[in-house]
Amino acid sequence: MTSGLRTTTQDAGRPEYTDIGVPIGGALDRAAMHYANSLVGNALQTPVLELTMTGPRLICESAGKVALAGPQFAARVNNQSVDSRQAIELAAGDELSFESPTRGVRGYLAVEGAWRVKRWLGSASALRIGSYELLASAVWQARDVLETRSGGVIPWPTIVLPPPPSTSMIRAYRGPEYDRLKPSAVAQLIERPITVVAPSNRIGLRTDTALSLTQSAQSKEMVSSGVQPGTVQVTHDGQAIILLADAQTIGGYPRVLQCASRSIDDLAQLRVGDPFSLTLLDYPTH
């Protein structure tokens, strides 16, 4: 009925196409996607709706099960609060709406069954490049209808634990160009409060940092090389940017840190203005 701020279909994205420059994409908070799918008995990477801050209002056309995950998002059925920690049974005609979270950014709504949605390069995920929507039908508009087919999904055989509460303590490893940070820059970046600033989006989080790089890094342009979600790059003017799922696939800025895979879900829930800190992890010895 209404679409919310930005409601998109997301799944595990398109990791097989990074060699032709297509971003990996997919749900930003993977643990939340997996958990919501497990509650309705779907395979963990079945598409979900990714809600952004303000969720949509939805009408259920035939009975079925849905589940919601994501920090502080809560569901209402026919304007009554329901327990959002378990699957929600809906009857035909029920109206599903969402309470906006006081913290966090993204919620995930799983709907029981196999999704009958358009896919591109093997994924149902919306992907926006500049002003292009490369899979426009994955961006939800008022009056769009989702069809699912029961029985088409093989449930995940293991128990999925609820994601831990999201935290603003982000763990990271040294990146390939960590040595280009001056000692003063390390002191500003590690174990110090950092704030997310605008513009931040599914491509990446910008920060209120001004870091100094070593002389050689300033004089010599780096040859572009692969980046991934969670890569911390430092731009020429010293700003640390943390890349997220829709970022480009290669980059020419020094990659000073790489966030731990389990911290990437927490990055997905940081808002502009939120403080966080980076903790340095050591690589295990091999």
Place this chain on the structure above:
Amino acid sequence: MTAIIRPFGDTAALVEFASDDRATPSAMALNRLLRAEDPQGIVSTTPSYDSVLVTFDPTKTSYSKVHAALVKLLERAHPEPTAGEKLWSIPTCFDPSFALDCDPLQHELSLSWDSLVETFCRSEYRVNAMGFLPGFPYLGGLADTLHCSRMKTPRARVPASSVAIAGDQAGIYPLDSPGGWRILARIPISLFNPERQMPALLAPNDRVSFLPITLDEFTALGHQRDHGDLDIRAWVS
């Protein structure tokens, strides 16, 4: 082959080749082998110039297993100049209405437009990497006399299918996009079409040459394209 393998976070390995003229063909050869043999648990492989980024699923494999698989593949990742690559001859229109940087380029490079176009079309280029935008090829092989600066302030909108140069590289914009490279021509086809089975026309390691055409020929090819009877198979060998 001289290559360093090291962890890049807890779910990726980065393979870096010694920077010489064998680095890019070696990176492409390793990428081809990785995609052909698809070792257990590999999620993505991203080749670029002198490196390959390999990400993996830690529930299916581990860094030490990926490292061991890469060491084995590197023994066989010999750059073969003709393996699996294509040579494209792309009709390209250098009309001033498309060459948005016609004047500044002539001024910066101290070349007439005719000799600039002739020099550009005499070289053969190679796709060293794809990125920035889906389907954007970074082309190596630009003649020394055409090395040029980027725009101080990038354009808000470079039209799709524009051919551009910056530094020692050439590129082709697959989509309308902001961009700071110097625009010298346009091609009559789209490099990236989400509706195609393989959406990107070019692939890493492909070779590309540009064939100058007139504005009338460009318009005629555009009509063929819009009516679905443009056969681009003739452009590739």
